[in-house]
Amino acid sequence: MNSSNPRIHSVTVADVAREAGVSKATAARVLGNYGVVSEKIRGDVLAAARQLDYRPNELARSMTTGRSGIIGVVVGDIENSFFGYAVRGISDTARSAGFNVILANSSEQIEMEKAAVRVLIGKRVDGLIVTPSESRDISHLRDIHRSGRPLALLDRALPDFDVDTVTVDDRNAAQRATEILTACGHRRIAYITAVDFAGHEYTDLGQIYTSSVRERIEGFMNACNIAGVPPQDRLVMLGATTPQATAEITTNLLSRPSPPTAIIASDSVIALEIFKVVRQRGLRIPEDLSLITFHDADWTTVTSPPITVIDQPAYVLGQTVAELLIRRLKGEARPPERIIVPTSIIERGSVAPPAMQCKI
Template sequence: MKRTAPKTPSITVSDVARAANVSKATAARVLGGYGVVSDMIRADVMAAAKALDYRPNELARSMTTGRSGIIGVVVGDIENPFFSLAVRGISDAARAAGFNVILANSGERIEVEKAAVRLLIGKRVDGLIVTPAESRDISHLRDIHRSGRPLALLDRALPDLDVDTVTVDDRGIAMRATRILVDAGHRNIAYVTAVDAEGHEYRDLGQIYTSSVRERIDGFLTVCRDAGIDRPERYVRLGATSPIETRRVADAMLSGPDRPTAILASDSVIALEIFRVIRERGLRVPEDISLITFHDADWTSVTTPPITVIDQPVYALGKSVAELLIRRLKGDPRPAERLILPTSIFERGSVGPPSNAIAKRA
């Protein structure tokens, strides 16, 4: 018969207090990080806790202090390198300030986002960082804000919600990228996004409920119209929600008689699939099709040719939004801040003039 090892009793605050020769209340104040004690007593208590290998009971501590030491984070797609790097920035800033992070993924679906927020609140997180999936349905975010629990927004601004927000100038940088393609001579320019709508067909900006994507499409269309391009909205392609769907979008786009001579991809995951489809069809970048993408993913600099990218300060976005939230958690009363971080374009080898055959048809 197999014997089970006896359970090792957990070290309690009382054990630490006895070892440090202080009261339980004093030990609790030191270990919980609240109240006032002398430096000498704090050092004695911490030394005793280390010697005994004391592990705090997080639930008990949160009930005592009203704080869990945890920040909840909800992002759109953790498989997207953009969000992975942003979460790294959040985690590093949180760890430096003594906080842990619980991460949830919304899959860019509003109901999943709401469920994730409910779950995190149930875990007694001290504050929340959210990348809103939609701008039309933010009742759950309003509820958080009204409750007094600190809330900050990452990457996507909500003008009607007065909370700390960190973004880039999506409209401005989309205009700059589109202008590079227009200045190269392109008139058939496609914009491809994961945002979807009924029938996968773009009609107007009112269909687009993701604020950052709406700003980018607006910037793209503005430059196209200023350049005299006829009905540029016909080249906005929706529904690149997965590698399979992106290939569907790219195949349909590149098989038509008026295929684009240039493509602006809304993220590097989409751009990678488009690049693969271009190659599989025997086409060349940039001789047949020029390509620019948002986000300087690792793969974009090692392809032949390397891809021109919009370099968003992704790590800084995550780090900055976490720092704003932590400031709130420490009681900073100043008005909500809306930080817009600078963005660059790295011009590499994926943009050239349109090929003659297509340019003549345009």
């Protein structure tokens, strides 16, 4: 039975070669951007490709050249604007170097991270950038490294794993933020993070398997020690993994007989939920509660008052880690680099002495 629909014909390298009047091998060299041809022939082939609306078969090209021109990226939470800016830095840098990016989200879960890595390797990516969700189980990352496929880590370092890594000064940033609060007279301070543990109760750093979180808690605790904040009043709250969980944690904190007078949020997604709970309870920032958050998200500048933030240069982190990976992909042999990008604190209107604060 004959179909009335015309057969769709995919334009091939051979079609472009015939149109340009060159051999298929010559057309392939031009279209694959490898080998040497004259400028005239290159122009003829590219003109023929445009005329025929040639679209390269990426899978076939990767099988021929061994390269896909694609970088795989796995981040913890694409809802978090920090990762959004970092991925933009990666993609802009990759594009300018002739690479495309495939993005995957791990939701900060190790099994989802492993699955994402498997999918990306199946897509024949040339290299990977990963934000590891934890440091206990990194067999999948070691496998990538052993295979010779370039790998770089974004935002979180892994001890005893020598690959290119770009992070911020998490410990120092948390310590400086805490010092701002203790210098204002705060002695009941909470740090809220999305990292979770069985029972949702923090007891010591041995529970924490995410390097950036460990370093932030270390910085927070160190500043509390220096200021003489009693152990029972330096609270680390785990499990702010969803808006609902964050709201519950915040509500429970503010319902205590002696609630914290200040909170540091580990990211702007958590901070926004804290801000909402404070407003819903009829409280005010900073009169009733001081608030500092990691990451200068857009919303932090338009609230009343605007929020004091630890400004992490997320775009620069993404740009830097992509540059390191691309140098590897271009064949550069060098010892692995660990780059720590400094942060800054932007002081706005969300911190005040606890003397201003009413009983919550």
